[in-house]
Amino acid sequence: MAETDLIKLYSSRILELAADIPRLERLEAPDATVKKRSPLCGSTITVDVKMRDGKVSDYGQDVKACALGQAAASVVGGAIVGCTESQILEARDALRAMLKEDGPTPPAPFDGLEVLRPAAAYKNRHASIMLALDATSEACAKVRESHSA
Template identity: 40%
Template structure:
């Protein structure tokens, strides 16, 4: 059953995070850690005058699911605000908890369908969205 979690698409996305790097001069940085598995993700952001992400960096030590989620978050975060990323996080959380049929509007999150029946993996999947939402909101203040 666990093998369903680590699809070729999840593993491909996980390896794509090798290109992510911390920013040299972020306006805000937030690190989140999953108490369940120990995965850690730090997201650095710079926002523009409208409070939208202009640049994003990340550093992570996470399982393949956390890495894949970070890759999807990073690929689509530029131009979005903290509240928009928070809404994506909330939609993903509801999807994982089986209280929503769809993971929301954020591209690619349906790859976590198999994780819905594995609550111990949910925290790692949500880390990057939690960190990015907090960092973008803090930088916009």
Template identity: 45%
Template sequence: MIDEIYSDRILRLAANMPRAGRLPAPQGTGEQTAKLCGSRAVVDVTLDDQDRIAGFAQEVKACALGQAAAAVLGEMVIGASVKELVDARDALMAMLKHGAPPPAGRFAGLAVLECVRDYPARHASTLVAFDAAVAAVRQAQSTRTSLAGAA
């Protein structure tokens, strides 16, 4: 198990997580904790006027699998639409839980985590950064809608 899921590629990703930290003025923040293992991600985002990710930062305290997924996320997220982000999260979840094909498009690098599907105890940790990112963009969209309605 260890050799299969903790490959050199996964360990390299985990060790080099892009966009680590916090944004000074996020429009949305999402936080997710995997109950089974305690992996945790806090994600800050800003969106442009076309609902694309303009700013992104993440604090991820997770196993190498969660950090590897967060590394792919951090590397590819700037410029992604909210739909692309949600679709990638959903495709990652389907790949892990239902044997679906890996995500395509800008988040195709998540295919490296396909081996995790055989280890259900690791699914939540692998998803933690994407779940937090989706929560953050939903909050950013909600905040923007509330501000527009108040104007």
């Protein structure tokens, strides 16, 4: 990877998002907590989710990731409250398709993830970018399963 490619990849918008991640406080009594790690780069994220009436009512995250993973967590943290599990799954699947197949941008309120489209060329970064939505999807499933048990 050439240095100019790296500079383009880490655009000022990605760096702004990475520097200002919302909801970095862990929740005291979450309905579910999930920790995910990217095996390639070691990036990790832990998310706490509270859900009420089928929607995320509160969210906290601890992000130890590269700038791309941080930028994704920033967009997710800013958009997540009020979303349903199906919206989160749709965003996760769309982000994966955007990175792997040049698919469409994830739908609102997660359309800010478009900023990460240039990372599609860097497959070793995909797992880090996916961490926030992968962990949140799993947390929502845990909450649903606990309520149906």
